[in-house]
Amino acid sequence: MKNYNSDKLRTIAVIGHGTVGKTSLCDSLLFAGGAVERLGSVDSGTSQFDYTDESRERQHSLSSSMGIVDYNGYKINIIDTPGLADFHGATIGSVMVSDGVLLVIDGSDGVEVGSLMTWDFAARSDKPLMFWVNRVDRNSADFGRTLEDIRKNLRKTAIPVTFPVIENDVLSAIVNVLTGEAVNAEGKEIPVPDSAKDDTEMYRMQLLEIAAESDEKLMESFFENETLSEEEMTAGLKKAVATRNFFPVFSGLAIPPVGQKFLLNSISTLLPSPLEGPPAAATDRDKEAEITPDPSGPFVARVFNSKVDTHMGEIVFVRVMSGCIEGTTDISNTTRNSSERLGNYYFISGRERTHADRLITGDIAAIAKLKSTTTNDTLGQKGSKIILKPIVFPQPVYRVAIAPKDRSNEDKMGSGLSLLAAQDPTLILRNESEIGQTTLSGMGELHLKVMLGRLKDSTGVETETFKPKIAYHETITRKAEGSYKHKKQTGGRGQYGHVFIRLEPLPRGAGFEFKSKVVGGNVPTNFIQAVEKGVIEAMKNGPISGCKVVDLQAVVFDGSYHPVDSSDMAFKLASRKCFRNVMLDAGPSLLEPVVIMEVTVPEEFMGDVMGDLTSRRGRIQGIEAEGAFQVIKASVPEAELFQYTSTLKSLTQARGSFSQSFEGYQPVPRDIQEKIMAEVTEEEE
């Protein structure tokens, strides 16, 4: 593949709700742009984007994939992304490295929850955005209604650059408002149908206005001449796209391809080049810095994705944010402060890969054979300390306990899952010592299923998942004191330790304090530490449920010793027993972890979702409107939230989403405490 300079590069991430036809559209763009001779199809398993077994089996894109079109002297990188929310980590990464995004909307269904979610990704990162209204030939499709829906739910300045003409219920043309061209449903050029002339004029006026408004000079020129030259129009629209004041709307069919060339043209003319994009936020030796996209600047690249490729092994995907390198170069992974040798890099388009000999600002490439580089790392020149501001990925909210089916595979499972978790920031593996389980958290049930499928394919390890144990805590509710004498006379040297301990509750979250108020050397100072150790050990397994004990102060205030028989061990044992007895007198109670939930749902589901949260012992703390959605904030015990993702899906027809954060520990109500204690005893038995 020939080398392109930065001004001739464009990267577009194709985003949107699931199954609206993103992958099909990407395949059709490769075909229309002449990158492939045969049109790939998701339905026949020949897609250039959904080509892995897992995506074919599930009939969804499960990670991002790349395509390249050489069009009119421009190299257009197309990144297809998953529509399913479970895989939005990949979608966000792709949006972050694009010059602009293409939000695909179904011509019948309009703006859906996945459209809103992915719109948000682009909005948060300030990316220029264009729409593609797909499947406009369906009987149920209505371009005008869809446009209204976009304008109402997303942005008013969504204006068609191309629009469909329906005559006698069939698609007769796609008209290009900017160029005055049209194609019919077979993709052949035709004159603009008479029935479409009024709409063409109306949309053209809207485009003129938005172009003129983008720049004062253009506004003057518009007032003087009542129109703009073609050049002025393009310049004005391009500026309005870059500043997110204008959102061009395209339309057509992914299958069979209609309208693709108009889109490809506009990607090169309306989207900002990598050099025209904003600088990237970063730190340089811990000071804030901005990385200007400049081919002659220092080399800086962002890793936005990584995976294991069947041919190349582990590969990472990067976007070059600045600079240019050629051939093999020693570079630095500035995030990990390690060195890497960059020599095996490729441009990937569908199933094809081409060895590259140069990487320049704006390029998207796959790099093989790096030692320790993974998603969200920054690569830079040797000696560089520049670290790009990391991509913010969503917090995983679906957590399960996990174990290998064959217990001897424990280590293999751990290393396999660690690798997957390093590649996918929305997957988190933890060894949770407090509950004695390994847990895996992801975005949803399907996400974890797919990841565990990958684990099995790559390592052969099969796994089982369980409901994770809850990390209950125990505490006390009142002051109490008592003593314990550990005394044993067995043959030779005996054991003797005698302590008086007082326990007092501390505020929630305070943890543990230990004090000695022993006077007169009744417990010699050298044994005090053993007394503290005894208490700490006893606190690991509380007397009511075997859970960790927290939020109390223990004071050893008296005792006695034996000059020969006393030892650390004897005092530790005495203190453990004493603690246990005193704690049972101090009104022991069980605490449970509580999380703050922020559940975002369309208004119509608010009642059901709130009712469900309340039935989970949740306390509603507030409700706020966010566009067409309501955000319910509630504090809910973690024990009641297992697989909430699935519950919310069924309660809201998959239109709700939520995030959660740890709030703290709260006392468990009496009746429930008894149930839990019964469960714990059962488990122990």
Ligand SMILES: Nc1nc2c(ncn2[C@@H]2O[C@H](COP(=O)(O)OP(=O)(O)OP(=O)(O)O)[C@@H](O)[C@H]2O)c(=O)[nH]1
């Ligand atoms: N007739 C027709 N079918 C289409 C069109 N676009 C997509 N489809 C069909 O819609 C289904 C889903 O298409 P995909 O391209 O896989 O959708 P997607 O948006 O990539 O889906 P996810 O990857 O799950 O987000 C497939 O069966 C396609 O054949 C279109 O323009 N016309």
Ligand SMILES: [Mg+2]
């Ligand atoms: Mg897809």
